[in-house]
Amino acid sequence: MIIGAHSIIYSKNPDADRAFLRDVLHLTNVEIGGGWLIFGLPPAEVAVHPSSKNDLHEFYLMCDDVEVFVAQMKKKRVACGPVRDLRWGLLSELTLPGGGKLGVYQPRHARPKAMSGKRAARKSVKRATMKSTKPTTGKPPRKKPGSR
Secondary structure (H helix, E strand, O other): OOOOOOOOOOOOOHHHHHHHHHHOOOOOEEEEEOOEEEEOOOOOOOOOOOOOOOOOOOOEEEOOOHHHHHHHHHHOOOOEOOOEEEOOEEEEEEEOOOOOEEEEEEEOOOOOOOOOHHHHHHHHHHHHHHHHOOOOOOOOOOOOOOOO
C-alpha cells in the first residue's frame, strides 16, 4: 500500500537549495530531467498535531546530536539558529541558500520502527495478484486435486 513519503521544500532559489542538499548534506539523489533532483531520505515518521486550520505541514530533519550537526554546518559556513531545548527534543534551524529555514532536531520522543517500502510493495503486489486470480466468469473456482 504505502511505499514511502514524498516531501516538497518550496524555494525562491531551488537550484541553490538542491545543490545544498546534494553537496553539503550529501543526500542521495536521482535526476529526473531538466535539473530536477529527487533526494533520498533516511527513515521518516509523521505525526498529527491539533490545529485550528487544515493544510498546515512542517518538515524537519532529525539527527542524533544537534550540537555536533550545528558545529559541522558552521564549518561549512551554513547559518544555524541557536539550539533550543524543548520538551520533545533539541531544535535548531538551518538557513538554506534560497533563504528558507529548515528545522533540524535531536528527538527525545520514542521513535517508531521504520516501515519497509519493499515489504509494503510486496504486500500490494501479492494482494493484486490474489485479486487477479479470482474468477470473473461467475463460475465457481476449480478445486485443487485432493482438496475438499
